[in-house]
Amino acid sequence: MPVAAASVSKRGSPFEVLLAFLRLGCMSFGGPIAHLGYFRTELVDRRGWVSDELFAELVGIAQSMPGPASSQVAYALGLIRAGWPGGLAAWLGFTLPSAVLMLAFAFGHRVFTGPTGASILHGLQLVTVAVVGQAVVSMQTKLAPDRLRLALAIVAVGITLLAPASLGSLLAIAFGAAAGLVLLRSQSQEAQRLDLLEISVSKRVGTVAAIAFLLLVVALVLPVRMNLPSLWSVFTAFGRTGALVFGGGHVVLPLLEDVTVAKGWISQQSFLSGYGAAQALPGPLFSFAAYLGASVQPNPHPLMLGMCALVAIFLPGLLLITAVLPFWGHVRGRRSAQAAFDGIRASVVGVLIAALYNPVWSSTVHTMTDFWIALAAFALLTMWKVQPLLLVVGVCAVCWLRAALL
Numbered sequence: 390m391p392v393a394a395a396s397v398s399k400r401g402s403p404f405e406v407l408l409a410f411l412r413l414g415c416m417s418f419g420g421p422i423a424h425l426g427y428f429r430t431e432l433v434d435r436r437g438w439v440s441d442e443l444f445a446e447l448v449g450i451a452q453s454m455p456g457p458a459s460s461q462v463a464y465a466l467g468l469i470r471a472g473w474p475g476g477l478a479a480w481l482g483f484t485l486p487s488a489v490l491m492l493a494f495a496f497g498h499r500v501f502t503g504p505t506g507a508s509i510l511h512g513l514q515l516v517t518v519a520v521v522g523q524a525v526v527s528m529q530t531k532l533a534p535d536r537l538r539l540a541l542a543i544v545a546v547g548i549t550l551l552a553p554a555s556l557g558s559l560l561a562i563a564f565g566a567a568a569g570l571v572l573l574r575s576q577s578q579e580a581q582r583l584d585l586l587e588i589s590v591s592k593r594v595g596t597v598a599a600i601a602f603l604l605l606v607v608a609l610v611l612p613v614r615m616n617l618p619s620l621w622s623v624f625t626a627f628g629r630t631g632a633l634v635f636g637g638g639h640v641v642l643p644l645l646e647d648v649t650v651a652k653g654w655i656s657q658q659s660f661l662s663g664y665g666a667a668q669a670l671p672g673p674l675f676s677f678a679a680y681l682g683a684s685v686q687p688n689p690h691p692l693m694l695g696m697c698a699l700v701a702i703f704l705p706g707l708l709l710i711t712a713v714l715p716f717w718g719h720v721r722g723r724r725s726a727q728a729a730f731d732g733i734r735a736s737v738v739g740v741l742i743a744a745l746y747n748p749v750w751s752s753t754v755h756t757m758t759d760f761w762i763a764l765a766a767f768a769l770l771t772m773w774k775v776q777p778l779l780l781v782v783g784v785c786a787v788c789w790l791r792a793a794l795l
Contacts, residue, residue: 400470400471400472401438401470401471401475402471402475403467403471403472403474403475403477403478404478405470405471406467406470406471406474406475406478406479406482407478407479407481407482408482409431409432409436409479409482410463410467410478410479410480410481410482410483411482411483411485411486412431412482412778413427413428413431413463413482413483414482414483414484414485414486414487414671414672415486415671415672416671416777416778416781417459417483417671417672418513418514418516418517418670418671419513419514419517419520419521419749420674420744420748420749421457421458421459421673421674422459422521422740422741422744422749423517423520423521423744423749424459424463424672424673425448425458425459425462425524425741426517426520426521426523426524426525426741427520427777428444428459428462428463428466429441429444429524429527429528430520430523430524430770430777431777432444432466434527435776438466438469438470439466439469441527441528441531441532442531442532442730442734443469444462444466445528445532445730445733445734445737445738446717446730446733446734447462447465447466448462448737448740449562449565449566449730449733449734449736449737450465450710450713450714450717451465451710452558452559452562452737452740453559453562453563454706454709454710454713455631455632455633455634455705455706455709456631456632456634456703456705456706456707456709456710457631457641457673457674457675457702457703457706458558459483459673460480460483460484460673460675460703460706460707461706461707461709461710463479463480463483464476464477464479464480464707464710465710465714466479467479467480468590468711468714476707476711480703480707483672483673484672484673484675484676484699484703486670486671486672487667487670487671487672487673487676488672488676488679488699490666490670491663491666491667491670491676491677491679491680491695492679492680492683492692492695494663494666494680495663495679495680495683495684495691495695496683496691504792505789505792506669507792508785508788508789508791508792508793509785509788509789510669511753511759511788512781512784512785512786512787512788512789513671513781513784513785514749514752514753515753515754515759515762515763515766515784515788516766516777516780516781516784516785517749517753518745518749518750518753518754518763518766518767519763519766519767519769519770519780520770520777521741521744521745521749522745522763522767523767523770523771524741525738525741525742525745526771527771528737528738528741529542529738532734532735532737532738533734533735533738537572537573538573538731538732538734538735539735541564541565541568541569541572541732541735541736541739542735542736542738542739542742543739544564544568544739545561545564545565545735545736545737545738545739545740545743546739546740546742546743546746548560548561548564548739549561549739549740549743549744550743550746550747557740557743558740561736561739561740561743562733562736562737562740564732564736565729565732565733565734565735565736565737565739566729566730566732566733566736567729567732568732568736569728569729569730569731569732569733569735570725570728570729570732572732573728573731573732574724574725574728590711590714590715591715592715592716594711594715595711595712595713595714595715595716596712598708598709598711598712599708599709599712601708602632602705602708602709602712605628605632605704605705605708606632606705608625609625609628609629609632609705610629611625618654618685618686618687618688618694620693620694620697623682623685623694623697623698623701624697624698624700624701625701626648626649626652626698626701627645627648627678627681627682627697627698627699627701627702628701628702628704628705629648630644630645630648630678630702631675631701631702631703631704631705631706632705632706641674641675641677641702645660645677645678645681646660649681649685654681654685654686655681655684655685655686659684660681663677663680663681663684664677666680667680675699675702675703676699678698678699678701678702679695679696679698679699680695681695681698682694682695682696682697682698682699683695683698758791762784762787762788766780766784
């Protein structure tokens, strides 16, 4: 399959990237796979920053390494759009809204409580069903258009749903790469190298990032004698979690519980309370670390420890994708690499289909009314091209009115 030459649109400004991801950080509900649906709607369909093919490759890379997948994709998109400042602006914009709300929750404020808050939250979840559904349909037509790649996508669905949650996406991506090398090599053509990526992130910088990641991992696994929470003990605990977790999202929760509740830094009740708030908020679930860092006891500087935990859990994943991108931009032009990425793209469609079923659909659509609201939102997105922000407001209003009338 020929790869479009215009894989990357013209360069933008860091401020443009910051505003775009602030918007996404305020409205991207539903977990990492749902976030990718919002990214695609806003940045591929609406703004045309990258092609579907390039977007799927970024998703495949992020799913194949430890760290928060949606945040790594956001960082990579910002990096491609506006260089180093753009990458940092993307991460900051996407993370800031949820981090601020989680810190506020740690200081005693409550969000999305009571009947009104619950109805609004349910409306946001129904919008997520529509957004992920739109992403699945659009990406399938472009990335799995023939029987062979559609079959790869269907196998990826089965792998994702049947494998353990921490390995499902990773195994599906690995299957896609292997199947692409075997089955799609004759169909693949050499793709143009991403010169823009090579300018933004040189191989030297990628090597430095890789060394920094390895040194960080060595420092994080060294034993820490301090049992009480301190700046370094919090940094190592949350950094180790960010460096070692595959799958991101809800998969990180057992590890976070192990480094906080098991150490006696925070009670089980406080941990679960923060987790409930994190699920009700937009943006990356890794922002839960800000709440945990600010809530550990004893804690004379809650804001400082909250920010420390937040930076620590994201840092390894961002360093790792910085290390990979320049070399990926170099090798992706080879026929064998392109065949592997064709298979990965088809598998990404399967991963999205699996996520649409579980957890997005299974945890959201409980009644026929829910079904019709989600279907109407999907139709508004795909047929009438309604902007997601307007859809969020409309669906939340409908859910609030339904709750008020019952």
